[in-house]
Amino acid sequence: MPRFAANLSLLYNDVDFLDRFAAAARDGFRAVEFLFPYAYAPAQLAALLQAHGLQQVLFNAPPGNWEAGERGIACIPGREAEFRNGMAQAVKYALTLGCPRIHVMAGLVPQGADASTVRNTYIANVRYAARLAARLAAPHGIHILLEPINGRDMPGFFLNRQDQAHALLAEIAEPNVKVQMDLYHCQIVEGDLATKIRQYLPTGNIAHFQIAGVPERHEPDVGELNYSYLFQLLDSLGWDGWIGCEYRPARGNAPHGTSDGLGWLKPWLQADVN
Numbered sequence: 001m002p003r004f005a006a007n008l009s010l011l012y013n014d015v016d017f018l019d020r021f022a023a024a025a026r027d028g029f030r031a032v033e034f035l036f037p038y039a040y041a042p043a044q045l046a047a048l049l050q051a052h053g054l055q056q057v058l059f060n061a062p063p064g065n066w067e068a069g070e071r072g073i074a075c076i077p078g079r080e081a082e083f084r085n086g087m088a089q090a091v092k093y094a095l096t097l098g099c100p101r102i103h104v105m106a107g108l109v110p111q112g113a114d115a116s117t118v119r120n121t122y123i124a125n126v127r128y129a130a131r132l133a134a135r136l137a138a139p140h141g142i143h144i145l146l147e148p149i150n151g152r153d154m155p156g157f158f159l160n161r162q163d164q165a166h167a168l169l170a171e172i173a174e175p176n177v178k179v180q181m182d183l184y185h186c187q188i189v190e191g192d193l194a195t196k197i198r199q200y201l202p203t204g205n206i207a208h209f210q211i212a213g214v215p216e217r218h219e220p221d222v223g224e225l226n227y228s229y230l231f232q233l234l235d236s237l238g239w240d241g242w243i244g245c246e247y248r249p250a251r252g253n254a255p256h257g258t259s260d261g262l263g264w265l266k267p268w269l270q271a272d273v274n
């Protein structure tokens with residue numbers, strides 16, 4: 001049975017970040033994810049999770065200078081020391097938050113960079129991250145996730161396609177590196193979602209899904225995709241992991257805009273309880 005996590009970076013933007021934990025729990029979520037925790041002390045976030053009975057299921061490693069437009073640094077030659085420091089910080093947060101997954105954003109390919117140098121840099125950095133996470137988080141470990149992202153939202157992003165992610169994963173060859181399959185990005189880049197889920201889920205190399213309506217990135221029941229069909233497919237394939245609700249509510253930041261748009265989730269929360 002798919003289980004749904006609220007993405008607190010995109011949902012509940014009508015309230016301050018620290019108040020979004022309570023809002024998500026009130027709406028029936030039992031898990032949350034968000035992009036970056038680094039503006040807050042890990043213990044403060046851990047206390048909020050505990051107070052509201054929530055699990056942290058995913059967050060991102062430091063992405064470089066986000067405000068300046070950077071979207072990860074894993075593929076950028078010459079930034080290895082910064083990448084390693086960022087990973088040490090991310091693993092520390094993951095341990096305090098009890099979070100079993102860290103998404104390592106690939107980054108934008110630097111203009112004029114040699115393609116094989118960029119690819120090799122990415123592979124070496126992800127391998128480093130995987131080994132660090134395995135060592136510091138033993139015995140349970142932490143999964144390092146790779147997410148293909150569409151080039152319309154992030155022009156120049158290194159990792160766009162599912163087949164590219166799975167080929168890189170095979171080459172990185174670390175057991176705790178997995179794919180984060182965001183169905184919103186996948187639909188925009190390549191489509192044929194059900195076939196791709198059937199192809200990749202049985203490999204055991206997907207450790208997290210994310211969803212949003214396409215093309216507006218609103219609620220999953222807004223747009224061209226039939227998510228009921230896809231959730232039933234995931235269920236029939238035995239997926240009992242998390243699905244991150246990573247969308248921008250159609251009502252924007254209007255008061256209760258996120259909660260009012262959760263009609264699509266009700267049957268699944270109900271099923272989760274039964």
Ligand SMILES: O=C(O)C(=O)[C@@H](O)CO
Pocket residue numbers: 035060103105147149182185210246
């Ligand atoms: O954009 C997405 O999709 C994500 O999952 C983020 O982690 C990166 O912005």
Ligand SMILES: [Mg+2]
Pocket residue numbers: 147182210246
């Ligand atoms: Mg995503």
